[in-house]
Amino acid sequence: QAQLVESGGGWVQAGGSLRLSCAVSGPTFSNYFMAWFRQAPGKYREFVAAINRSGGSTYYSRSVKGRFTISRDNAKNTVYLQMNSLKPEETADYYCAAKAGGVSDGAGRYDYWGQGTQVTVSS
Numbered sequence: 001q002a003q004l005v006e007s008g009g010g011w012v013q014a015g016g017s018l019r020l021s022c023a024v025s026g027p028t029f030s031n032y033f034m035a036w037f038r039q040a041p042g043k044y045r046e047f048v049a050a051i052n053r054s055g056g057s058t059y060y061s062r063s064v065k066g067r068f069t070i071s072r073d074n075a076k077n078t079v080y081l082q083m084n085s086l087k088p089e090e091t092a093d094y095y096c097a098a099k100a101g102g103v104s105d106g107a108g109r110y111d112y113w114g115q116g117t118q119v120t121v122s123s
Helices: none
Strands: 003-007 010-013 018-025 033-039 046-051 058-060 068-073 078-083 092-099 117-122
Touching: 003 092, 018 033, 018 092, 018 117, 033 068, 033 078, 046 068, 046 078, 058 068
Parallel strands: 010 117
Antiparallel strands: 003 018, 018 078, 033 046, 033 092, 046 058, 068 078, 092 117
16 A cells, blocks of 8 residues: 655745655555645645656646646656746645556545645735
8 A cells, every 4th residue: 555745835925836745655656647636725626737657648737737747756756746836826735646547637536645735825
């Protein structure tokens, strides 16, 4: 069973950048399709970005495409989310998730989740 631990959240001014990391322990990291989701208070958990097992294919929500970049280092068992040009409405808890199989933007399809890291973007 995989265990996921996010880090890198914090406070940033609008227009700023943050880099989130998700360290994965347990069975072979390279077997997992990885994703980032976020959840603001009172809102549903929202898909942000995903990356396939090799790192060769990435997927983004329309709202973050061009500003966020997901990547992974299979040697370090870590997935990253570089977030640029952050907006106040992107204030949320950001979660890392892992699943077997292929691409999905549905939170219910993911098998393992981290505890989340909080991102606050001030205006």
